[in-house]
Amino acid sequence: xxxxxxxxxxxxxxxxxxxxxxxxxxxxxxxxxxxxxxxxxxxxxxxxxxxxxxxxxxxxxxxxxxxxxxxxxxxxxxxxxxxxxxxxxxxxxxxxxxxxxxxxxxxxxxxxxxxxxxxxxxxxxxxxxxxxxxxxxxxxxxxxxxxxxxxxxxxxxxxxxxxxxxxxxxxxxxxxxxxxxxxxxxxxxxxxxxxxxxxxxxxxxxxxxxxxxxxxxxxxxxxxxxxxxxxxxxxxxxxxxxxxxxxxxxxxxxxxxxxxxxxxxxxxxxxxxxxxxxxx
Numbered sequence: 001x002x003x004x005x006x007x008x009x010x011x012x013x014x015x016x017x018x019x020x021x022x023x024x025x026x027x028x029x030x031x032x033x034x035x036x037x038x039x040x041x042x043x044x045x046x047x048x049x050x051x052x053x054x055x056x057x058x059x060x061x062x063x064x065x066x067x068x069x070x071x072x073x074x075x076x077x078x079x080x081x082x083x084x085x086x087x088x089x090x091x092x093x094x095x096x097x098x099x100x101x102x103x104x105x106x107x108x109x110x111x112x113x114x115x116x117x118x119x120x121x122x123x124x125x126x127x128x129x130x131x132x133x134x135x136x137x138x139x140x141x142x143x144x145x146x147x148x149x150x151x152x153x154x155x156x157x158x159x160x161x162x163x164x165x166x167x168x169x170x171x172x173x174x175x176x177x178x179x180x181x182x183x184x185x186x187x188x189x190x191x192x193x194x195x196x197x198x199x200x201x202x203x204x205x206x207x208x209x210x211x212x213x214x215x216x217x218x219x220x221x222x223x224x225x226x227x228x229x230x231x232x233x234x235x236x237x238x239x240x241x242x243x244x245x246x247x248x249x250x251x252x253x254x255x256x257x258x259x260x261x262x263x264x265x266x267x268x269x270x271x272x273x274x275x276x277x278x279x280x
Contacts, residue, residue: 045100052164054106055145057096059168061088061110062141070117074133085114113148120147127187139177142168146185150192158189158196 068083089110093103113120121132124143132140146165149156162185169178190197 046102050100050102051105053100054102055164055168056171057092057101057106058109059141059145059172061085061092062113062144063137064088065114066137066140085110109145109148113144120144123147123188124184127184136174136177138173139181142173142181143184147188150188158193162186
């Protein structure tokens with residue numbers, strides 16, 4: 001075995017060992033709560049579908065956190081807290097196939113939304129007709145994701161945020177919950193995305209004005225022409241002669257009768273002439 005081949009084998013083994021150590025360090029830091037996840041992880045999908053799946057997993061993770069640690073925190077039972085968001089995320093990654101999920105965005109929501117829960121709930125409460133604790137937990141989790149995206153992910157259009165919230169509710173929520181979610185996020189968008197909402201409103205107004213102008217340019221149909229066209233359309237296309245049926249017994253066929261009468265008349269006239277001649 002040549003020295004060059006030996007060096008190549010040793011380098012491959014060293015790289016493999018380093019990769020294993022890096023993975024072990026990453027898992028340990030994750031379980032310890034020190035998350036350093038990157039939105040641009042190249043080993044995972046980053047498409048719109050992958051982001052949508054990240055929202056679904058985040059909604060489920062936030063739901064679990066809201067009914068455990070968050071509820072214990074609100075109730076003052078701090079000693080019961082043993083289900084931190086990063087632990088939920090670690091279990092989710094260990095028990096689910098995440099290769100089609102935008103894992104960076106999933107971890108971002110599982111990290112940032114619990115950290116900003118007080119501020120996000122305050123924004124929700126401004127547009128809510130009830131207390132936060134009166135919300136269904138699924139609705140609360142969906143509103144947290146929508147509010148977080150409206151406030152922090154400005155590159156996502158507000159209409160997309162509202163549409164994705166509706167999709168989450170269709171998948172996890174109650175039948176009529178979309179009314180509350182849509183109303184809250186729609187009013188919140190006017191506050192947090194005022195410039196974007198105003199621009200979208202103006203664009204819709206211009207579109208409606210162009211459509212109205214095109215309709216106004218269409219030449220109206222003259223009433224006289226319409227009447228004439230109606231009269232023409234109402235006129236029968238076939239002549240008004242009665243149709244003769246082959247089975248109509250009232251139709252007379254006199255050709256043979258006339259021929260017979262002519263022959264009889266000719267014979268009678270000839271007989272009369274012969275009789276007159278004989279008398280002479």
